[in-house]
Amino acid sequence: MFHDKAGYFFELFIGGLTKGSIYALIALGYTMVYGIIELINFAHGEIYMIGAFTALITAAALTAFGVTHPLVLVSVSGITAVVYASAYGYTLEKVAYKPLRNAPRLSPLISAIGMSIFLQNFVLLAQTSNYIPFPNLIPPLPFLEPVSHIMGTVDFIILCTTAVIMILLTFLIRKTRIGTAMRATAQDKTMARLLGIDVDRIISFTFITGSALAAVGGVMVGSKMGQINFYIGFIAGIKAFTAAVLGGIGSIPGAVLGGLILGWTESFGTGYLTSDYEDVFAFSLLVLILIFKPSGLLGRNTTPKV
């Protein structure tokens, strides 16, 4: 098979881009929540995992009822996953973080780790620790046939979906009434309250949005990998967290940039050096960034709030 250098490079490039977009999708959830309440939501990866499981279960149920049309299957299970994961995210905030809103910063962090462990084990008990095959929800697109060795249908869908979501999210935050309220809440919660913004609602909305993005990521990774288990959220969560820190936590373009850089680092590292050290490349990059630019690539050097 013909395999020139440029082709190989391009293949790795696309692979990194796909992977990076998923990291970015999940990283957005971390960074948005951090921007608003300065909390690292360690249970975010679990929301992603729950999104993937919801899609799997919905698709299985639909198939059992005789629904086989791929478009129906994809949209119904995707939407169910998004709704279900959002409900989890919303509840998570209400149960584990809201009561600790005025507690020292370490308390909600511990609570987040606790929720992460709880949700992992909850799914472990319900779904066993085995890898469960994820149905191939996305039928192959005929026009991608000639380039299928570089970019598969799933990769293509991942890239398109992520791009659309990023544009919508940017629009939401920059231009809409609720997005402006989110930015105001991030900058000064007390003042936002006094201007008539229901801060609790904005925080809930942030968790819902972040969880929806994570669920989309979960469904797409499930389709790409073909199998999922209760532990996928942990690894993906740590990677996405790395991406968020890399780009500058709290910064939305930073999360996207961090995700892509992380994806490419892993892809090129494994492709040109060795595939055994995928995680080593990712975390070495994190260490380097933290040494040379602790606030992240697009993070702002902020003076502490007075």
Added chain:
Amino acid sequence: MNPILNVRQLTMDFGGIRALARLDLTVNHGEIAALIGPNGAGKTTFFNCVTGLYVPTSGDVFIHATPEKSVRINGMKPHRVTRAGLSRTFQNIRLFKEMTALENVMIGRHCRTHAGIFGAFFRNRATRDEEQRIIHDSYRLLEIVGLEDQVNFRALNLPYGDQRKLEIARALAAEPRLLLLDEPAAGMNSQETRDLTSLILKIRDEFNIAILLIEHDMKLVMTLSERIFVMDYGRKIAEGTPEDIRTNPDVIRAYLGEDSHA
């Protein structure tokens, strides 16, 4: 005399310290009143209790939307107090520094607008009309405070006096019936203070609202206020016209100390 704000026996304890002690206070519709007193007298605590940042230990705070209808607002969440018709500014400027002047004022209109998430994406007629209205109203407010040439400046790039004005414009955007100003002239030079004095009068006349201000600049207080409340150690020690206050022996004692015979 239509009261707009009615405070009865308001008490606020922090642990063993009584910051406000059975405070009675009424602000009437369309009136400019001032709350003065030495540092630590409890003036800002009073503002915080009234705007919902603190939940008072006891007592009542009422806002009269109309002479017949009043809302009890103590213990209400701050954003609901704002909706009930009360806006404030802070001693230290609290603008959204990274946003433009226009955006700051637009956020102030948040509680008077409705567009939800669906409207934001589908951009139906109602949403677009509302957006146009918000922008139009916000421009007008910036014009009134004299910032029409700085609408797209980021708040942190505005000079100090203009930041103060922007804060007032933002507070007005919520369509308050009563505006609370916490030391609006703090840090201003005498020219800026004079401008502020005429701005406050202009706002009262243009919007027909009541204004209650905390201020240490006695010249500004005496020029503007129709009524003055004096606080010391969490109690109200005097109330009256600027003339009454100037000659009140209790006030003089609070400001100058127990033994003075000023």
